[in-house]
Amino acid sequence: MSPSHSQRAPANAGRDRRNRFLLLLIAAIFLGSFVIAGALRFSGWRPAGMKNHGELLQPPGDLRDTQAVLADGGAYPWNPAGRTWRIALAPPAGCAEACVELAASLDTVWQLFGRNADHVHILWIGTPPPDARRNSAWRVLQPDPALIGGLPRHADVTGEAAGVPVYVVDPNGFVILRYAPGFDPGHLRQDMARLLKLK
Structure with missing residues (x-):
């Protein structure tokens, strides 16, 4: 049933x-x-792996319309199609020992990029000290006020350690990150390593 x-x-x-x-x-x-x-x-x-160490610039600086000129008088094109990232700095005249140390740190950071190092230029705006360590990534640019003015808060070192701020410029010419004077070069390397994966 x-x-x-x-x-x-x-x-x-x-x-x-x-x-x-x-x-x-x-x-x-x-x-x-x-x-x-x-x-x-x-x-x-944000997850720790997604945080950048440099200060994210909001809004970013814009160097796209700035005509950068190399120390030898040649033009330095932004050339977005080349997918080249830039580490830029504009030390004051007379920067000696601190700039030599900074150049050595940037050289070490650049070498640690390995196979991606060819996609990074170091833009030194102004005259580097004679003892500064250089590599094939270096591009020495003439100190044009428009170029330096495109680096956000370049002259604003109030409350920061004496030294030179360093910037990351994307392939299009936008200044996206700022590192205060006295920054840890390892932080720059970590941020750049993540950015280079975007290419």
């Missing part, structure tokens, strides 16, 4: 409640993940 309708009803009602509960639980997990992600996003939290 088959069970009567009245005997099947409690079993079906229990199964329906369980199914409804599971459906609500799945919906809560799904929607809850969006709520948590939105809260983290709007609070400014």
Whole structure:
């Protein structure tokens, strides 16, 4: 004999409640993940591996229309198609020992890029000290006020250690990161390594 309708009803009602509960639980997990992600996003939290060490410039500096000129008088084109990233600095006249040390640090950072080193130029705006270590990435540029003016807060070293700020310029000519004087060169290397993967 088959069970009567009245005997099947409690079993079906229990199964329906369980199914409804599971459906609500799945919906809560799904929607809850969006709520948590939105809260983290709007609070400014980012995973440690995604944070840059340099100061993200908002808005970025814009050097696209600046005519950079090499020390020998030749033009330095931005050439976005070349996908070349730049590390730029404009030390003051008379910067000696500190600039020699900075040049050595930038040389070490550049060499650590390995096979990606060919996609990075070091733009030294002005006259480097004679003892500064150089490599094939160096491009010495004439100190044009428009070029230096395109480096956000270049002269703003109030509250910072004495020295020279360093900038990262993207392939299009936008100045996107600033490193305060006395920065850790390892931080520049880490940030640049992530950026070079974007090419």
